[in-house]
Amino acid sequence: MKTYLECVPCLVRQTIDTARQVSDDPTMHDSIMREALSTIARADLSLPPPVLGGVIQRIARVTTGNDDPYRAAKQACNRIALTMYPELEQRVLASRDPLETALRLAVAGNIIDFAVHATVETARITESIEECLTAPISAQVLSNFRASLERARDILYLGDNAGEIVFDRLLVEQLPMEKTAFVVKGRPVINDVTREDAQVAGINDLVEVLDNGSDIPGTVLSDCSASFRSRFEDADLIISKGQGNYESLSDHEHEIFFVFRAKCQPIAIDTGAPVGSIVFRHRPRPV
Numbered sequence: 001m002k003t004y005l006e007c008v009p010c011l012v013r014q015t016i017d018t019a020r021q022v023s024d025d026p027t028m029h030d031s032i033m034r035e036a037l038s039t040i041a042r043a044d045l046s047l048p049p050p051v052l053g054g055v056i057q058r059i060a061r062v063t064t065g066n067d068d069p070y071r072a073a074k075q076a077c078n079r080i081a082l083t084m085y086p087e088l089e090q091r092v093l094a095s096r097d098p099l100e101t102a103l104r105l106a107v108a109g110n111i112i113d114f115a116v117h118a119t120v121e122t123a124r125i126t127e128s129i130e131e132c133l134t135a136p137i138s139a140q141v142l143s144n145f146r147a148s149l150e151r152a153r154d155i156l157y158l159g160d161n162a163g164e165i166v167f168d169r170l171l172v173e174q175l176p177m178e179k180t181a182f183v184v185k186g187r188p189v190i191n192d193v194t195r196e197d198a199q200v201a202g203i204n205d206l207v208e209v210l211d212n213g214s215d216i217p218g219t220v221l222s223d224c225s226a227s228f229r230s231r232f233e234d235a236d237l238i239i240s241k242g243q244g245n246y247e248s249l250s251d252h253e254h255e256i257f258f259v260f261r262a263k264c265q266p267i268a269i270d271t272g273a274p275v276g277s278i279v280f281r282h283r284p285r286p287v
Contacts, residue, residue, distance in 0.1 A: 001250045003045040003052060004266040011040060011053060014190070018060040022069040035059050048248040049266075050218030057189050058215070068188035070162075077112050077163025077191065078200045080122055085166050088129070092170050100142060101133070102171040103259065107278050108132035109167025110160065110242055110261045112191070125163075128261075137280045144282045145257055152236035155180040157207075158219055158249075159193040160242025160260075165201040168241060177207050186213035186225065192244075218248030243267060246279070255285035 015036040019029040036056045043052050061067055088105055095101035111128040149155070157172060159165055159182055172182060182203050184193045198209045213225025219240070221229055232238070238256040240249055246258045250270070258281040262273045273279045 001048050001247045001266075001270050003043070003047060003049045004269070005045070006264070006266045007049045007052075008040060010264065011049070011056060012037070014053060015056050015060065018057060018069055018190070021073070022060060022064040022066045028064060032060050032063050035063070048218060048220065050216050050244045050248045051220055051223075053218075053244075054189060054214075054216035054220075054223070057217070070191045071188065074162035074191050074197060075200075077161075078166065078197060080125070081109065081112070081163040081166035082201070084125070085169070088167070088170055089173075092174070099146065099171075099174045100137075102174045103142075103145075103280070104132045104135075104137070104278075105129065106164075106167050106171040106241065107259055107261060107280070109164035110259075112161050112163040131276075132261075132278060135278045137278050141257070141280050141282045144284075148237050148255065148257070148282075149176060152176075153179055154235045155237045155239065156183055156232060156235045157181070157239045158183045158241055158245050159198070159203075160245065162191045162193055162197045164242070165193045165197050165203065169201050169203055169206070172203065172206055181208040181210055181231075182206075183219075183228070184209060184211050185215060185217075186211040187215035189215045189217050192217050216248070218244035220248045221252070246271075250283075252283075253286050254283070256283045257281070258283070 015033055019032040036059055039055055092098050092102045108129040111125060157180060159168060182198060184195055184198050188194055195209060195211060198204055203209055212219060212228040214223040216223050238254055240246060240256050240258045242260050243263055246260055249256060258279060260279050262268050262271060262275050262277050262279050265275060268275050271279050
């Protein structure tokens with residue numbers, strides 16, 4: 001997916017949020033913003049938005065010397081989600097279709113996205129849960145998902161954000177875990193998941209956890225490690241969680257199930273899904 005002009009104001013807001021996250025110094029805010037604006041002005045907008053977002057986040061980290069500006073915020077989101085987990089687990093186990101319910105709850109957790117919202121309140125997460133449990137999803141894509149899970153030998157689940165990863169755990173527990181690996185970022189960026197978040201969420205106790213070697217808030221294969229690229233290409237099935245992963249992989253020729261909430265107009269344009277709706281899309285492997 002290309003970077004739309006409508007993405008630019010969002011990237012500017014992300015820069016402001018990150019600058020304020022790491023420092024109270026207006027001079028530093030000014031320095032970060034000026035360099036970010038210069039970078040945006042020179043950017044190749046044919047590239048996916050996470051590429052430019054990653055560059056801007058690097059500017060903020062280098063300028064401030066803070067390698068993980070959102071660490072405290074990520075920890076708080078994980079704590080909130082973990083308090084919700086026992087009740088949500090029971091909802092999955094008591095449902096008529098645990099896989100579908102877990103999928104819907106995983107999508108609900110996608111509301112925890114600091115690249116879109118500077119803060120996410122507990123009430124908004126609860127609201128997202130109720131919305132996603134009743135929102136329409138494609139029965140055909142769900143049927144395809146079940147069939148793909150059954151025949152796949154190597155499944156990669158591309159994680160998205162802290163806090164959200166606890167909701168992902170509900171879905172991971174409904175997958176064939178012996179052949180599933182959960183993918184995190186190689187280094188911190190915004191509130192994207194790292195190995196630390198996977199451990200806190202208990203993902204390490206369920207499946208293999210591997211990192212992609214990148215600090216881009218998506219999955220841009222050219223920026224990932226050689227070992228991850230090899231694993232990605234060898235996988236039978238990719239579960240791509242979150243908007244950033246969709247933005248960076250929507251044109252990739254692989255069997256991918258994209259799972260997220262549409263959060264902005266450029267995504268609505270690209271997917272045809274209204275802002276706020278569930279996007280559950282299947283890209284079959286080319287024959």
